[in-house]
Amino acid sequence: MRKLILFFIxxxxxxxxxxxxxxxxxxxxxxxxxxxxxxxxxxxDHLSNKIGGRLSGSLNAERAVKWGxxxxxxxxxxxxxxxxxxxxxxxRGTFEYASIISSPGMSINVPICALGGSISTPSSGLRAxxxxxxxxxxxxxxxxxxxxxxxxxxxxxxxxxxxxxxxxYSNTVNQRTQGAEKAAKLGAVGVIIRSMNLRLDDxxxxxxxxxxxxxxxxxxxxxxxxxxxxxxxxxxxSLNKNLKFYLKLDCKNFPDVQSFNVVGEIIGNIHPNEIILxxxxxxxxDLGDGSHDNGAGIVQSMExxxxxxxxxxxxxxxxxxxxYMNEENGLRGxxxxxxxxxxxxxxxIFALESxxxxxxPRGFSFEANESQFKKIKSWKKYFQPFMLxxxxxxxxxxxxxxxxxxxxxxxxxxxxxxxxxxxxxxSNDTFDAINKRELELGAAAMASLVYLVDQxxx
Amino acid sequence: MRKLILFFIxxxxxxxxxxxxxxxxxxxxxxxxxxxxxxxxxxxDHLSNKIGGRLSGSLNAERAVKWGxxxxxxxxxxxxxxxxxxxxxxxRGTFEYASIISSPGMSINVPICALGGSISTPSSGLRAxxxxxxxxxxxxxxxxxxxxxxxxxxxxxxxxxxxxxxxxYSNTVNQRTQGAEKAAKLGAVGVIIRSMNLRLDDxxxxxxxxxxxxxxxxxxxxxxxxxxxxxxxxxxxSLNKNLKFYLKLDCKNFPDVQSFNVVGEIIGNIHPNEIILxxxxxxxxDLGDGSHDNGAGIVQSMExxxxxxxxxxxxxxxxxxxxYMNEENGLRGxxxxxxxxxxxxxxxIFALESxxxxxxPRGFSFEANESQFKKIKSWKKYFQPFMLxxxxxxxxxxxxxxxxxxxxxxxxxxxxxxxxxxxxxxSNDTFDAINKRELELGAAAMASLVYLVDQxxx
Numbered sequence: 001m002r003k004l005i006l007f008f009i010x011x012x013x014x015x016x017x018x019x020x021x022x023x024x025x026x027x028x029x030x031x032x033x034x035x036x037x038x039x040x041x042x043x044x045d046h047l048s049n050k051i052g053g054r055l056s057g058s059l060n061a062e063r064a065v066k067w068g069x070x071x072x073x074x075x076x077x078x079x080x081x082x083x084x085x086x087x088x089x090x091x092r093g094t095f096e097y098a099s100i101i102s103s104p105g106m107s108i109n110v111p112i113c114a115l116g117g118s119i120s121t122p123s124s125g126l127r128a129x130x131x132x133x134x135x136x137x138x139x140x141x142x143x144x145x146x147x148x149x150x151x152x153x154x155x156x157x158x159x160x161x162x163x164x165x166x167x168x169y170s171n172t173v174n175q176r177t178q179g180a181e182k183a184a185k186l187g188a189v190g191v192i193i194r195s196m197n198l199r200l201d202d203x204x205x206x207x208x209x210x211x212x213x214x215x216x217x218x219x220x221x222x223x224x225x226x227x228x229x230x231x232x233x234x235x236x237x238s239l240n241k242n243l244k245f246y247l248k249l250d251c252k253n254f255p256d257v258q259s260f261n262v263v264g265e266i267i268g269n270i271h272p273n274e275i276i277l278x279x280x281x282x283x284x285x286d287l288g289d290g291s292h293d294n295g296a297g298i299v300q301s302m303e304x305x306x307x308x309x310x311x312x313x314x315x316x317x318x319x320x321x322x323x324y325m326n327e328e329n330g331l332r333g334x335x336x337x338x339x340x341x342x343x344x345x346x347x348x349i350f351a352l353e354s355x356x357x358x359x360x361p362r363g364f365s366f367e368a369n370e371s372q373f374k375k376i377k378s379w380k381k382y383f384q385p386f387m388l389x390x391x392x393x394x395x396x397x398x399x400x401x402x403x404x405x406x407x408x409x410x411x412x413x414x415x416x417x418x419x420x421x422x423x424x425x426x427s428n429d430t431f432d433a434i435n436k437r438e439l440e441l442g443a444a445a446m447a448s449l450v451y452l453v454d455q456x457x458x
Numbered sequence: 459m460r461k462l463i464l465f466f467i468x469x470x471x472x473x474x475x476x477x478x479x480x481x482x483x484x485x486x487x488x489x490x491x492x493x494x495x496x497x498x499x500x501x502x503d504h505l506s507n508k509i510g511g512r513l514s515g516s517l518n519a520e521r522a523v524k525w526g527x528x529x530x531x532x533x534x535x536x537x538x539x540x541x542x543x544x545x546x547x548x549x550r551g552t553f554e555y556a557s558i559i560s561s562p563g564m565s566i567n568v569p570i571c572a573l574g575g576s577i578s579t580p581s582s583g584l585r586a587x588x589x590x591x592x593x594x595x596x597x598x599x600x601x602x603x604x605x606x607x608x609x610x611x612x613x614x615x616x617x618x619x620x621x622x623x624x625x626x627y628s629n630t631v632n633q634r635t636q637g638a639e640k641a642a643k644l645g646a647v648g649v650i651i652r653s654m655n656l657r658l659d660d661x662x663x664x665x666x667x668x669x670x671x672x673x674x675x676x677x678x679x680x681x682x683x684x685x686x687x688x689x690x691x692x693x694x695x696s697l698n699k700n701l702k703f704y705l706k707l708d709c710k711n712f713p714d715v716q717s718f719n720v721v722g723e724i725i726g727n728i729h730p731n732e733i734i735l736x737x738x739x740x741x742x743x744d745l746g747d748g749s750h751d752n753g754a755g756i757v758q759s760m761e762x763x764x765x766x767x768x769x770x771x772x773x774x775x776x777x778x779x780x781x782y783m784n785e786e787n788g789l790r791g792x793x794x795x796x797x798x799x800x801x802x803x804x805x806x807i808f809a810l811e812s813x814x815x816x817x818x819p820r821g822f823s824f825e826a827n828e829s830q831f832k833k834i835k836s837w838k839k840y841f842q843p844f845m846l847x848x849x850x851x852x853x854x855x856x857x858x859x860x861x862x863x864x865x866x867x868x869x870x871x872x873x874x875x876x877x878x879x880x881x882x883x884x885s886n887d888t889f890d891a892i893n894k895r896e897l898e899l900g901a902a903a904m905a906s907l908v909y910l911v912d913q914x915x916x
Contacts, residue, residue: 035618160493163844163899198895360818360874362845386621387820389847416818416874418895437656437876441621 023455027382027448030307034444039306041436043071043299044358048289048431055116055286056326057089057257064282065260068298068323072264075306079267082260085336087326089257090116092286093250098192098223100236101127101244110229113204113287114251115176115193116329117211118222125248126151126221128189132237136174136182148187151245153237154179155194155230158421165417166356169196169424173207180222181212190221190247194230196421202226203426206285208329221249261333265320266305268454274317276453277351278304278446281327281399288429292420296358296439298323300413303443304450315454317349324399327355331398338402350453352411352446353397357423358439359415363390364449367410372458376409379452388445390414409458411449413442481913485840485906488765492902497764499894501529501757502816506747506889513574513744514784515547515715522740523718526756526781530722533764537725540718543794545784547715548574550744551708556650556681558694559585559702568687571662571745572709573634573651574787575669576680583706584609584679586647590695594632594640606645609703611695612637613652613688616879623875624814627654627882631665638680639670648679648705652688654879660684661884664743666787679707719791723778724763726912732775734911735809736762736904739785739857746887750878754816754897756781758871761901762908773912775807782857785813789856796860808911810869810904811855815881816897817873821848822907825868830916834867837910846903848872867916869907871900 034040051067054060065082072080098112114120131146133139134156139147154175162168179191195205204224211219225233236243262282268274280297284290301321308319324333341348352364363383366376373393380391395401396410404410415438423429492498509525512518523540530538556570572578589604591597592614597605612633620626631654638649653663662682669677683691694701720740726732738755742748759779766773782791799806810822821841824834831851838849853859854868862868873896881887 031621032619160895161490163489165895360876362847387848389820390845418818418899419893422893435877435880437618437623441876 023452024382026451029311030447030451031386031444033307033310034303034440034447035437038303038440038443040299040303040439040443043302044291044295044434044439045431047295047298048291052289053286054282054284054290056087056259056283056329057254058286061259061283061325065262068262068282071302072262072321075309077264077266077305080264083263083336083340085259085261085325085332086256087259087332088330089254090329091252091254093120093252095248095250097248098225099246100233101246102236102240107246110232111202111204111226112192112223112229112247113206114249115209115222115224116206116285117209117253118180118249118251119219120249120251121190121221121247125246126190127244127246129242130233130237130245132234139182139186144186147183150188151190151192151247152179152183152188153192153233155234157194158196158198160198165198165421168198169421172196176207176224177209178212180209180220181214184214184218184220188220192245193222193224195224195227196424197227199422200227200231202228203428205425206287207425221247223247223249259325261325261337262323263320264305265318266308266315268317269314270316271457272318273347274457275320275346275348276317276450277320277322277348277400278450279322279324279399280354281325281333282323283326283328285328285425287425287427288423289431290429291431291434292357292423292429293425294327294355296434296442297354300354300439300443300446304447307447317454317457319450319454327399334399334402341403348403348408349458350409350411351400351403352413352449353400354413354442354446355397355399356413356415356417357420358434358442359419360438361388361413361415361442361445363388363392363414365392365394365396365412365414367396367404368393372409375456375458382448382452383445386445413446415442481910482840484909487769488905488909489844489902491765491768492761492898492905493895496761496898496901498757498761498897498901501760502749502753502892502897503889505753505756506749510747511744512740512742512748514545514717514741514787515712516744519717519741519783523720526720526740529760530720530779533767535722535724535763538722541721541794541798543717543719543783543790544714545717545790546788547712548787549710549712551578551710553706553708555706556683557704558691559704560694560698565704568690569660569662569684570650570681570687570705571664572707573667573680573682574664574743575667575711576638576707576709577677578707578709579648579679579705583704584648585702585704587700588691588695588703590692597640597644602644605641608646609648609650609705610637610641610646611650611691613692615652616654616656618656623656623879626656627879630654634665634682635667636670638667638678639672642672642676642678646678650703651680651682653682653685654882655685657880658685658689660686661886663883664745665883679705681705681707717783719783719795720781721778722763723776724766724773726775727772728774729915730776731805732915733778733804733806734775734908735778735780735806735858736908737780737782737857738812739791740781741784741786743786743883745883745885746881747889748887749889749892750815750881750887751883752785752813754892754900755812758812758897758901758904762905765905775912775915777908777912785857792857792860799861806861806866807916808867808869809858809861810871810907811858812871812900812904813855813857814871814873814875815878816892816900817875817877818896819846819871819873819900819903821846821850821872823850823852823854823870823872825854825862826851830867833914833916840906840910841903844903871904873900
C-alpha cells in the first residue's frame, strides 16, 4: 500500500512537472513567433500610415472597421461579425488658431487645439482677458466678478513625481474634462487647458470634455494649449495681467452616426460557451494617427488570435477579439458590447485590454477576487523569462469595464508608461513612435496570458 | 523580567520601523528632486549638443574632460582630480564609402562605416568578390581556396528571440570583434560585418575590432554595413555569386595619446576610507553624440552626488564619481583606475556603473557573494514604489570590472533594453533619443541604492 501511495505521489509530481514544461514550451513558442515573424508591426503600419487618425464617426473610422473585418477574415477565424453602435460625431473643422496679445499690435501665436466635444468660437474668433488657475477651488475663490467675460486658463501641470504616469494623468485630467463647465457657470467666455503632457514641448493634446448639465446657450469653447505655450502664457500673465487672448475654433458637433465594433473568434472545442476576450479600441483622436492610442492595442489583440491559428492551437474555450469603437469620446462601443453580452447571456470568464501604448510590457493589472488572483499569481513563473514582473490588482481598461459583473476577471496590459503622455492625443502619436520589439513583446505577453486562462479557466 | 524582554523587543521593533520609514523618506526625496528639479537632462544636453561625439584621443574627448571637471567643481565636492590615462587614437578620416557592383557599370551604394581600429583601404579603394557566412565555422569550412582575394561578409543577425537584447548582442558580436582576424588568416582582402542592430534600417553601427596576433602587413580593412544593406547584399548574392563589392575607408591608427579619468568625491564623515563608486564612461563613438552610450551614465552618476549635496546629506562613507575614459576601444580608463586603487590601497566597498542607455530603469545586477546579496535583496522593498523589480546576480559594467577582487560589490543599472541597439554606436545615438523622465528615474534609482549602501555598508 505504501509503495502504491508513493508511486501515486511520484506520478502526480511527474504529471505536474510535465504540465509545467508543456506550458512553458507553448509560451516560448508564442514569444518566438511574435518576435521572429509577427504581424503586429506590419498591421499597425497599415492602420497608421494607410488609414491614419480615425475619430468616431469619420470616414477613416469606417475604413478602419472595414480593414479590421477583412484582416480577421484573412485569418480564417470561426466567426466574424460587426456589432452596430451609434457614435457621436464631432469634427474639428478646417482652422484653429490662438495668440497672446500683450498690447495692441503685439501678438504671439501659441499652439492650441480644440478639445473633443467643444463648440466653436464665433467665426471672427474670441478675444478676451485671461485669469489663470490651477484648481477648481482657486476658480471658485475668484468668483463670478473676476471670471466673467474672461478666458479661464487651467494651468495645473501633470505632477512629475508620480512614477506611474497614469496616476499623474488622473490627478490633472479633470481640468480638461470639467474645466469648461465649471468656468462657464462663472461667466467665462472660453477655457484654455494646459495639455496633459509631462514634457515641455509644442504639441497641444486634445481629449474629451463635456459640458455636464449646461444648456446649449451657456456652453463655451474649450482648447488645449501646448505645455510650452502654457508656460509662456503664464509668464506673460505674471508681467501683464491685462493681456488678451485670441482664440478661433471651427469645430462642430453633429448628430450621432452609425458605426461598429468588429468581433471575431476561434470557437472553443471543449467549453465553447466560455468566452475569453482580448481587445482594444479601433477609434483614435484625429491629430496623429493613433499608433499608441490605440492602434497598438488593436494589432496586439489581432496577433493573439493569429498566433494561435499559426501554431494550430485548438483552444478549449472561445477566444474572441473585439475592436471597440468610440472609446475616446463616448465609450459607446464598450457599453454596446456589454449590453449585447448580457442580452445574449454569454459567459465571459476573462477580458484583457491593451490600451496603455505599444511600449515595453511590464505586467498585467487585474480586477479579480482573492481566489481568482491567487490562481493568476501562480502563473507568474511562466512570465519570468520574459521580464514581466508586475502582476497587480487594479483597473483594467475602459472598453472592457462595462463587462464587470463580479464574476468575470478583467485585465489590462501594463506597459512602461514614461513616454506615453509625450504622445497621448497629440499629432506626434504616429507610427515612428512605435518600437517594433516593444509592440511584439506586448502581443506575446497577451497571448501567453490568454493561453493560460484557456488552459485553466476560472 | 518577561516585561523587560517584551519592552526590549517592542523598542527594537519600533526602532527598526522608524529606520525603515526614514530610509523610505530619504529615497522619496531623492526621487522627487531628480524628477522635479533634476540636472541630468540639461547636463546631457550640453555634453551631447555642445560637445558631441567624443572618441578617445579626440579634441572632443578632451573638451568633455574639461567640462566634467568644471561641473564637478561647480558642485563644490570635497576633492576633484584628473587621473592620467594613455589612450588609443583612431581616426575615421574624411571619407568612407561602399557599393555593390552587380555587373560592370551597374552599382548601388550601401551605408557602411569603418569599425574602430580598422586600417584603411588603399586610397583607390578595394574591389573584390564576396563570400557570405554566418559563423566562424562556416568560414573555416569555406577554407582558403574560396576566401582568398575576397571580402568575407559576416551576416549573422542578432537573434530576435532573446528578451534581454544584451544577450542577443553577446551572441553575435564576435563577428565584429574577431571577424577581420579570422578572415585575414584565410586570405580575405576585407570584411563586411552586419551591424549589431535588431531593427532593419539604414544606420551602420561601428564598434571596436582587433586583429589579434596578426602582423601589420596581414591586416585587412573592416567595415560595418547597415542591416538593410546586409539584407540587400545577401539577396543580391543569392542571385549573382559573382557580384563585386567596392569599399573605401580612410581611417587611421595613431600612437597613443594622453587623456584622463575625471574623479570627484564627497568624503565620508564616519568611514572616509570606505569608498562607494558610481560612474560611467565619458568617451563615446564618433558617429552620433553618444547620448545613450554613455552620456546618460555620466550625467546620472554626476546627479547622484549633486542630489546628496542638494539634500545636504552627509554620507558616512566616501561617495566618489568616476567618469572613465576609453571604455569603447581599449578600457584603458577602467584598467588605470583599478591599478591606481590597488596601488593606493583604497578600500572600495561598492561600485555602480550605468552603461545600458538612458532608458527606463528596471533594476540592478550585482556581482556579490551570498551574504552580500542577501543584504541587498533586503533593500528591494524600498524600490517597489518606484517600479524597480529586478535585483539579480550578473555582470555589472566594463569600466568597474577591473576592480573585482572578490570583496567589493559591483553593480550595473539594468534598463529596459529593447531600444538600446537601435542606437548603439550609430549616428542616431543622439540627444533626441533620450527621454527626460527615463534618464532621471535611472539617476534617482542609482542615488537610492548608493544611499542604502552608505547607510549599511557591507
